[in-house]
Amino acid sequence: MLTISSIAADALAYGMVLFVISIGLSVTMGLMKVVNLAHGAFAMIGGYIASYMVQQMGMPFGIGLLIAVAGTILIAIPLERLLYRRIYGASDLTQVLMTIGITFAIIGLANFIFGPTLKTIPLPSQLQGPVNLGFRSIAAHKIFAAAVGVVVAGALWFLIERTPFGVRLRASVDDAPMAGALGVKTSWVYAVSFAIAIGLAALGGVVGAQLLPVEPYYALRYMVTFLVVVSVGGAGSIPGALLAALLLGAVNTAGRYYVPEYGEFFFYAAVIAIVSIFPNGLLGRAK
């Protein structure tokens, strides 16, 4: 019988992985107002690159992680310039369709290049096995995932609230034409933010590979989950995304353990309830 603390540990790890991946989507949606359904696909790409680097090329985990993040960003940059830039400000339906199209294409290519099987990312010895916390033992990679989440949250907060870039970012979110009139290069802010968002997705894809296994349909399978986290938390809100990710991680994990028959049902019922009462998300800003 699994105890509350191990379920809590699972929920925390899962929630943190969701957060790290979804926060990028929250930024994209809050800033560029783009419903990017392909966001999960970039997390998947990160996972694939890391898996290839560590398994096929024999690189250490840390290096593989860095290459995965950098590689995914490199792939995303031309996509932003050629495709995403054309749909800023377009209707929701247009953005949904374009990004679904990108997702489909990425899934097809992933299968073409890597094949349909599941890919694992071998963890370094420090992250394998359980860690004895005194009262319980928890798998090291789960603690690692949680730690990464905390660091990301903190770093993002610092970036947005305390740096000049953050000021420009917030100005562009509030009123892009005005920010532009004041000399902020909004297209550059958008490009950098998009890169950061994608980089975070890739990071989450690698760190969460144990919980969200890497295979071609990953991009479609979790598309809805990331979207739900952002809309429940409120697009553009870091605390909102954190709250929503942890909440939904908890509901999902607890549901799976306690009421496995009805877990998904309650999950979606909860989503409907929350989004109906809080159409801008729990901590989102009213439009």
Place this chain on the structure above:
Amino acid sequence: MTTIFEVLNLSKRFGGLVVTNDVSLTLNKGDRVALIGPNGAGKTTFVNLVTGHLKPGAGTVRMDGVDVTADTPTKRVRAGLVRTFQVTRLFSEMMPEEHVALALLQREGRSGQMLTNYHFMPEIMSETYDILGVLGLRDVAKLPVSEIAYGQQRLLEIALAMALRPKVLLLDEPAAGVPHADTVLIEKALAQLPPDLAVLMIEHDMDFVFRFAQRVIVLAAGAIIFDGSPEAVANDPHVREAYLGSYADARSVA
């Protein structure tokens, strides 16, 4: 002299900012009133409040004696309170003919019918083209609105308002964005409005105002500072101060 529209002590604030400050006014049947004021005075906010698009903090709105303060915008339209928009709001892919027909169908309570077609309703078709004719839109009646001139779009807004047979009409800058040469057509259209209709027009074009209005109300910083004849408005000290600030009396110093 029958009162058709009353606003009593209307107020609205956003946080610490008072945008509408205890505004009261009355319109009688057949009134031609202009609502003017410097930018940011709260004129469009006033229209949004009385039409129900914005909820007031306090105050009452009455249409023909009936309190409509709690009514939805749609209900107020059906009670006879119609507005036009400062920035044209039309259906860009539909034709003027369809716009006016739809307004007529709505007025007649037939807009929910699913199995009929307005082309087979001679009363609707003839009234549609009567209205379009009055506003000079017959020639463009079958073009998508996105393809007709902006001035004609403004006229279409007025056509829609007329089709709804309002008791009170609120015109939000009907000549805004229209080239000066074309404002004549809008004036002609306004001259054709039914004589017992009460009209309140927000405008900045003072020539237009003086040709149109028999009464002028001046709004500044959310409050009414003048309600009287067009002849008296230019010399009123409060009005001068609102528009010109402390320089209003500058001349007397020199």
Place this chain on the structure above:
Amino acid sequence: MTDTALSTTPVQPVATPTQRPFMRDLFAVGVIVVIAVAGFFLLPTNLALLTHIVAVMLLVLSLDLVTGYAGVATLGHAALYGAGAYAAGIAATKFGIVDPIAMLGIGAVGGALVGLLSSAVILRGHGLSQLVLSIAVVQLVREAANKASGWTGGSDGLSGIAPTPLLGLFRFDLYGRTAFIMAVVLLILVFIALRIIVRSPFGMLCRGIKEDKVRVRAMGAPVYTTLVKLYVISGAVAGLGGALAAVTTKVVGLDSVSFEMSAEAMVMLVLGGTGQLFGAMLGTLVFIWFEDMVSTINPFHWLTIIGALLVIVVLFAPKGFMGAGNALIKALQRRSGGAK
């Protein structure tokens, strides 16, 4: 009294579809009949696929109503289709109602009911929240269908649906001839009904809602109740599609009420062209046809092609194949028409 000094717009309006409604309708029905007849005689062993295409066409038509005409973007419309399929299937297997037309009717009612309930949830949101609500609705319905296995057969689905001969005369034969003809007749009837509805005052109101809700309210017309009515009609059409699938394939599975099916329906609609009814049918035909051809080779290539096609359509042909076709026709007309 009229004054044309205002504009430089041409006085000669381009012929709009509303000017010759009947001819266009007749032509459209004629095209459907021709293609159906061609399919019947040229592909006698493939009628099951063609019937499946017609069932999905009904789903995509229903989606066109809410998305193409009224502007409600939803990724949960398969819930209405699946509701119709399960309603018909349950009626047959649990209540012994096996007359095919009765089953279709029950499917329509089931779809309309779920449409009504969906609209209560979906119409409360805008933009992203509306999309997420629509996804949540279809997933919820899917989970309900999965769990209520006493009624729905759970993940195994319903099978053994055995419809009695159509009108008491036409047996559902092994080649699927009766099924196909029934499907085509149903499609034509629905198509005609929808063409009428779309051109009615109600249809105009929906198109207005898509363009500018504020303007609709300023005309004194209701927005929310109109959309709910539309959802009920859309649900009936989708339900008919689901019931048709149940009657003709004799099985109902969970895939008929899935997010994937909703997304595919949206893709088909956009490829064909929104807001034109015919585009919905064209997109479905092309999509499923190609899918049948390509995915036997490699399902992933299919995904890549569709993905690329979507991106191209969004960027270069936002009105889909129909829009591109219309533009082509207009360009050819201008070329041969000569002077303006």
